[in-house]
Amino acid sequence: MKVALIGVGQAGGKVTERLARFDADMGFGAVRGALAVNSAKPDLRSLDVVDTQLIGADRVNGHGVGGDNELGTEVMQSDIQQVLGALDGRVTSSAEAIFVVAGLGGGTGSGGAPVLVHHLQQVYDVPVYALGVLPGRNEGALYQANAGRSLKTLAREADSTLLIDNDAWHEQGESVEGAFKTINQKIARRVGLLFASGEATEGVGESVVDSSEVINTLRSGGIATLGYASEVASDDSAENVRTAMSVSRQALLTGTSLPDATTADSALLVIAGDPEKIPRKGVEKSRRWLEDETGSMQVRGGDFPLESDRLGALVLLGGAERSQRIEEFMERAREAQREQDTEEPDHIEQFTDDRLENLF
Numbered sequence: 001m002k003v004a005l006i007g008v009g010q011a012g013g014k015v016t017e018r019l020a021r022f023d024a025d026m027g028f029g030a031v032r033g034a035l036a037v038n039s040a041k042p043d044l045r046s047l048d049v050v051d052t053q054l055i056g057a058d059r060v061n062g063h064g065v066g067g068d069n070e071l072g073t074e075v076m077q078s079d080i081q082q083v084l085g086a087l088d089g090r091v092t093s094s095a096e097a098i099f100v101v102a103g104l105g106g107g108t109g110s111g112g113a114p115v116l117v118h119h120l121q122q123v124y125d126v127p128v129y130a131l132g133v134l135p136g137r138n139e140g141a142l143y144q145a146n147a148g149r150s151l152k153t154l155a156r157e158a159d160s161t162l163l164i165d166n167d168a169w170h171e172q173g174e175s176v177e178g179a180f181k182t183i184n185q186k187i188a189r190r191v192g193l194l195f196a197s198g199e200a201t202e203g204v205g206e207s208v209v210d211s212s213e214v215i216n217t218l219r220s221g222g223i224a225t226l227g228y229a230s231e232v233a234s235d236d237s238a239e240n241v242r243t244a245m246s247v248s249r250q251a252l253l254t255g256t257s258l259p260d261a262t263t264a265d266s267a268l269l270v271i272a273g274d275p276e277k278i279p280r281k282g283v284e285k286s287r288r289w290l291e292d293e294t295g296s297m298q299v300r301g302g303d304f305p306l307e308s309d310r311l312g313a314l315v316l317l318g319g320a321e322r323s324q325r326i327e328e329f330m331e332r333a334r335e336a337q338r339e340q341d342t343e344e345p346d347h348i349e350q351f352t353d354d355r356l357e358n359l360f
Helices: 009-026 041-045 069-078 080-086 107-123 141-157 176-196 211-217 237-253 280-294 324-343 345-354
Strands: 003-008 031-038 051-054 097-103 128-134 160-165 223-232 266-273 299-305 310-318
Touching: 003 009, 003 107, 009 031, 009 041, 009 097, 009 107, 009 128, 009 176, 031 041, 031 080, 031 107, 041 051, 051 080, 069 080, 069 107, 069 141, 080 107, 097 107, 107 128, 107 141, 128 141, 128 176, 141 160, 141 324, 160 176, 176 223, 176 266, 176 310, 211 266, 211 299, 211 310, 223 237, 237 266, 237 280, 237 310, 266 280, 280 299, 280 310
Parallel strands: 003 031, 003 097, 031 051, 097 128, 128 160, 160 223, 266 299
Antiparallel strands: 223 310, 266 310
16 A cells, blocks of 8 residues: 555654655555655754654744644644645555554644644545554644544544554553653554555465555444454464464454454454465454454455564454443543643633534
8 A cells, every 4th residue: 555654743653654664664555655744953953864844933943832732723824735745756656555653642743643644634635544643642632632622623534533542552660761662663654565465475375465455444434443362373374264263353453553353334454474384264264253252244355475484463453432442532522622621710610511622
């Protein structure tokens, strides 16, 4: 799947750079252009693989928006023509989709990403998706409330929003900096493999996944999640039937970007590995299991031939917003907003009926 990436905010820029680097190192050629957009000049200086664009210089003088996602929305709206101009030559006719990448807890990412998605929808005739990173439970009330408002707006504007929960992919006992680095690496590997499916193969599989199957899986809109797991493969494909089932189960039940989100409108199962080791029977059994587990009648499946001694499973779910995990997060965001309203009574009228309002 050939994509153009646009990272918004600090986390969005770092994830975008990591994705571009992973794609280049693996030689997949799926990332056809990458741009990082931010209101904080130091964050842009730290990026060396992707091109950069500063916004809001006349408002915040390159110092960022300080976690204020309404200000993040305003600076993106005011400088949107500069950002669209910077995309010339980066979003080309070869791109089959655009991904706007952002951490949903900060100011520039959570406020600016929905605005950018809105305008990209009007300019480009390809799907515009969001890749949003939810803050962890311990990241503070401001980040929770920001993410709740941003997610509501993104889900409305984007063709689909692939969510990564910060609590899902970090290792226990890590420092904050180490945790973010681990999460970014896992995002790059998993999402990078999804992009590369069908683009660059080391052999010919029996049923190779192509980009249209990714797009059709995301066609239902709403919230999407991505799971991944891998194990060492046997040289005999017949012995890998159990391995294919095992990694598929792990990908959905323990390796997903949004834990406990298993109900979906559509799903895609990709079994990656040496084509001589991928068991056709195992792929089909895993696909049927995924159909039963997700309650979806739209479950696609296929191979991703890849030179590796391991067998991996990618599980993409589309239309997963009915999951309990989303309900729990939105309640956490509403509670955080109520805490902020108590501290700032002048703003209570903005959040009537205990709901998180859209950013714009």
